[in-house]
Structure formats: C-alpha cells, structure tokens
Amino acid sequence: MKWDALEEEPCSLARTVAVIGDRWSLMILRECFLRKRRFEAFQSSLGITRHLLAERLKKLVRFGVLRRIPYMESPKRYEYILTQKGLDLYPIIMSIVHWGNVHMVDSRGKPLLHEHKSCGKMFDPLMICSECGEPLNAKQVHTHPGPGARQETLPAKAPAKPKASRTAV
Amino acid sequence: MKWDALEEEPCSLARTVAVIGDRWSLMILRECFLRKRRFEAFQSSLGITRHLLAERLKKLVRFGVLRRIPYMESPKRYEYILTQKGLDLYPIIMSIVHWGNVHMVDSRGKPLLHEHKSCGKMFDPLMICSECGEPLNAKQVHTHPGPGARQETLPAKAPAKPKASRTAV
DNA sequence: ACGATAAAGTTCTATTTTAGAACTGTCAAT
DNA sequence: ATTGACAGTTCTAAAATAGAACTTTATCGT
Numbered sequence: 001m002k003w004d005a006l007e008e009e010p011c012s013l014a015r016t017v018a019v020i021g022d023r024w025s026l027m028i029l030r031e032c033f034l035r036k037r038r039f040e041a042f043q044s045s046l047g048i049t050r051h052l053l054a055e056r057l058k059k060l061v062r063f064g065v066l067r068r069i070p071y072m073e074s075p076k077r078y079e080y081i082l083t084q085k086g087l088d089l090y091p092i093i094m095s096i097v098h099w100g101n102v103h104m105v106d107s108r109g110k111p112l113l114h115e116h117k118s119c120g121k122m123f124d125p126l127m128i129c130s131e132c133g134e135p136l137n138a139k140q141v142h143t144h145p146g147p148g149a150r151q152e153t154l155p156a157k158a159p160a161k162p163k164a165s166r167t168a169v
Numbered sequence: 170m171k172w173d174a175l176e177e178e179p180c181s182l183a184r185t186v187a188v189i190g191d192r193w194s195l196m197i198l199r200e201c202f203l204r205k206r207r208f209e210a211f212q213s214s215l216g217i218t219r220h221l222l223a224e225r226l227k228k229l230v231r232f233g234v235l236r237r238i239p240y241m242e243s244p245k246r247y248e249y250i251l252t253q254k255g256l257d258l259y260p261i262i263m264s265i266v267h268w269g270n271v272h273m274v275d276s277r278g279k280p281l282l283h284e285h286k287s288c289g290k291m292f293d294p295l296m297i298c299s300e301c302g303e304p305l306n307a308k309q310v311h312t313h314p315g316p317g318a319r320q321e322t323l324p325a326k327a328p329a330k331p332k333a334s335r336t337a338v
Numbered sequence: 339a340c341g342a343t344a345a346a347g348t349t350c351t352a353t354t355t356t357a358g359a360a361c362t363g364t365c366a367a368t
Numbered sequence: 369a370t371t372g373a374c375a376g377t378t379c380t381a382a383a384a385t386a387g388a389a390c391t392t393t394a395t396c397g398t
Contacts, residue, residue: 002386003192005216006192007273010280011199011269011280011281012265012266012267012268012269012270012273012274012279012280012281013195013196013199013262013265013266013269014196014199014269015269015273015274016265016266016268016269016272016273017192017195017196017265018192019273021190021191021192021195022190022191022192023172023175023186023187023190023191024356026182026186026190027182027183027186030180030182030183030338033307033338034312034338038374038375039374039375039376040373040374040375043375047174048357049356049357049358049359050358050359050375050376050377051356051357051358051376051377051378052355052356052357053376054375054376054377064272072365072374074364074365075363075364075365075366075374075375076364076375077374077375078375082307085272087306087307087308088268088271088272089268090296090305090306090307091264091267091268091294091296091305092261092264092265092268093182093338094264094296094305094338095260095261095263095264095296096181096182096185096186096261097181097182097185097338098181098260099181099185099257099258099260099261100180100181100182100183100184100185101181102257103185103233103254103257104176104181104184104185104188105181105184105317106317108316108317109315109316109317110181110315110316110317111179111180111181111314111315111317111318111319112180112181112312112313112314112315112318112338113312113313113314113315114310114311114312114313115310115311115312115313116298116300116301116303116305116309116310117309117310117311118298118301118303118309119298119300119301119303121298121300121301122300122313123298123299123300123301124299125260125296125297125298125299125305126296126297126298126299127259127260127263127264127294127295127296127297128294128295128296128297129285129287129288129290129292129294129295130292130293130294130295131285131288131290131291131292132285132287132288132290132292134285134287134288136259136260136263136285136294137256137259138202138251138256138259139256140285140286140287141283141284141285141286142283142284142286143203143281143282143283143284144281144282144283144284144291145280145281145282146278146279146280146281146282147277147278147279148274148275148277148278148279148280149280149281150280169199169202169203169262169263169266169281171357193385207345207346208345208346208347209344209345209346212346217386218385218386218387218388219346219347219348219387219388220347220348220349220385220386220387221384221385221386222347223346223347223348241345243393243394244344244345244346244392244393244394244395245346245393246345246346247345247346339398340397340398341396341397341398342395342396342397342398343394343395343396343397344393344394344395344396345392345393345394346391346392346393347390347391347392348389348390348391348392349388349389349390349391350387350388350389350390351386351387351388352385352386352387353384353385353386353387354383354384354385354386355382355383355384355385356381356382356383356384357380357381357382357383358379358380358381358382359378359379359380359381360377360378360379360380361376361377361378361379362375362376362377362378363374363375363376363377364373364374364375365372365373365374366371366372366373367370367371367372367373368369368370368371368372
C-alpha cells in the first residue's frame with residue numbers, strides 16, 4: 001500500500017493510521033507523553049536508528065502532532081513537544097496501554113501504574129458513551145454513513161440501498 | 170527493530186504495539202469490527218496483497234485476537250472472528266476513529282456516525298477515570314513503576330533513586 | 339463432460355523500508 | 369589541541385512489502 005492512499009480514504013481510522021499507524025511513531029509518542037523531548041533522549045531510550053527517528057519526527061511535525069522548537073541558539077538545538085493535536089492522542093495511547101495491561105502482562109502485573117491527580121487514585125481508563133455515560137462495547141454500536149462518507153459512484157444496475165449497517169467501527 | 174524485542178519490553182504499550190502496531194493489522198481489525206470475516210472480503214475491501222493478508226491473519230490468530238473457524242467442509246473454508254481479547258480492542262479502535270473525526274476530517278464532516286443502541290443516540294467515545302469518572306487528559310496523570318516494571322540492574326555507582334515519575338503514559 | 343467461477347491461500351520477483359554503523363558540523367569543556 | 373555532546377545525514381546490507389501469477393477443491397451453467 002502507498003501511505004498516501006490511507007490519508008485519502010473516507011475513513012477516520014485510515015487517516016489516523018496514516019499518521020501514527022507504525023510501531024516507531026507509537027513508541028515515539030509514548031516517550032513524548034513521558035516528557036522526553038530531545039533527539040538523543042528518544043534515540044537512546046528507544047534504540048531506534050537515528051535515520052528512522054529523524055524521519056518519523058519529521059512526519060509527526062508535518063502532521064502537526066509535534067512542534068519543533070529551538071531551546072538553544074548556536075549551536076541550534078531543537079526539541080519536540082506535543083501540540084494540542086498531539087495531546088489529543090492521549091486516549092489512544094491510554095487505551096493501548098490498558099489493553100496491554102489486561103492481555104499482555106506476565107504474572108508480575110502491570111509495568112506502570114497511573115495516578116489521577118484530580119482524585120489521587122490509581123485508575124484505569126474507561127471508555128463511555130458521550131450521550132448516556134454507559135461503558136461502551138462493540139456489540140452495542142451501530143454505524144451509519146456520515147456526511148463525509150465515500151461518494152457513492154452509483155452503479156447503473158444496483159440501485160441505492162440505504163440500510164443502516166449493523167456494524168461497529 | 171526486531172518485532173520480538175517489543176513483546177519482551179516491560180511496557181504494555183510496546184507489547185500491544187507488537188500485536189496491532191502496523192497499518193495493516195489495524196485496517197484488518199477495522200474490517201473485523203465492521204463484521205467482515207472472510208479472506209476475500211478483507212482482501213477486496215482493503216486492497217492488501219494476499220500474501221500480507223495471510224501473514225497478518227496468522228499473526229492475529231497466533232496472538233489470540235482472532236479465531237479461525239471453518240464455516241464449510243470440503244472444500245475447507247475458514248472465517249476469522251474476533252475473540253473476547255479481540256473485542257477488547259474496541260476502545261483502541263474507537264479512540265483512533267475519534268481522533269480522526271476531530272483532527273483529520275475535511276469540510277464535509279465525519280465519514281461514519283456511531284449510534285449507541287442502549288440509548289439510541291449518535292455518540293462520541295469519551296475516556297474517563299475509572300475511579301472518579303472525570304474525563305481524562307494527559308496533564309492530570311502521574312505514572313509510577315508497577316509490580317511488572319523493569320528489573321533495575323542496580324548500577325554500582327548510582328544509588329536507587331525512587332522518585333515518582335512526573336509522566337503520563 | 340467441459341469450461342468458468344469461487345474461496346483461501348501460496349509462490350515468485352521487483353521495489354521499498356529498515357537496520358546498523360559511520361560520518362558531519364557546531365559548539366563547550368579540559 | 370583533544371574530547372565529548374547534540375542533532376542530525378549518509379552509506380550498504382538485510383528485511384518487509386507490492387503486484388501478479390499460480391494452486392487446490394468444489395460448484396454452477398450449458
């Protein structure tokens with residue numbers, strides 16, 4: 001697949017995957033949320049090749065997830081910080097971490113615990129419906145084409161059959 | 170990087186990324202949540218090469234995310250359905266879709282709308298703290314090493330310095 | 339009976355990506 | 369004058385992916 005093809009798809013998942021859907025981007029973002037900001041810091045804690053790191057950072061900046069700001073003049077040195085768009089990735093990162101906590105831990109338990117400053121407790125993230133507040137699960141969700149759905153290239157033979165899809169994503 | 174290295178890391182994000190952290194796995198999972206189950210269905214709707222599709226399906230089965238079940242004897246035909254472990258990926262998929270809805274849509278709006286069967290309304294997913302129920306954001310979260318944290322290979326010189334990390338993942 | 343079609347892969351070569359290591363340029367410290 | 373830090377860039381070899389053809393078992397239409 002060409003990467004660019006993903007961006008063009010009328011699918012919010014595909015478009016997001018075009019931005020963060022590779023191992024290294026997700027690992028770099030983990031480091032960003034852990035307050036790492038500099039090239040050397042990313043490189044040494046991830047073990048990513050310098051070549052790829054430079055490439056991925058460029059991509060994340062290009063997509064507006066990170067901002068590259070100078071922290072030292074002469075020699076020019078830059079660090080990478082999350083933009084609001086980047087900070088908004090937090091639920092993705094947290095749901096990934098949570099799934100790993102549930103399904104990929106060994107007998108010792110979670111590698112990392114999360115404390116919610118607001119309430120002071122160790123927590124897990126929980127995904128709920130914005131409308132009724134109930135926890136979400138795939139089987140309780142229907143999807144419908146939205147305004148940005150793919151343009152139906154009306155086939156001559158098959159007439160439009162606008163039925164709600166019985167699906168979840 | 171070797172893929173296996175990720176699995177071994179004492180990090181729930183890395184371990185999860187080892188399972189679903191590539192473009193095609195995420196796209197295949199999208200199709201799964203959209204009730205696609207068969208090889209040909211995945212292949213034609215994604216445009217993935219048959220070679221890679223076979224490979225990714227094997228991986229997802231190996232990790233227990235999908236189950237391969239025969240739906241026809243002679244000729245043997247199989248379909249792939251989400252296990253509970255796979256269904257538990259729903260919050261990841263939904264948070265990815267939601268970020269795309271917020272940050273990657275064109276002027277026409279969302280490609281897909283989600284209806285919560287329980288309450289009958291179109292919704293967005295919202296991530297909250299399991300303990301206090303408040304919406305989560307990165308800046309309100311501290312992390313602490315958990316029981317499954319990396320074994321400190323105590324360096325002779327640097328004495329253990331057990332301070333809470335001021336971080337978020 | 340014969341060829342066409344279908345599903346679920348497998349096999350092959352060409353192209354693209356990634357790994358791994360070395361190199362560059364600018365400055366500060368010893 | 370040499371060493372080291374930082375933020376990259378450049379190079380070659382190895383691995384992954386794209387794209388197309390091929391395989392196997394069985395059904396359908398004529």
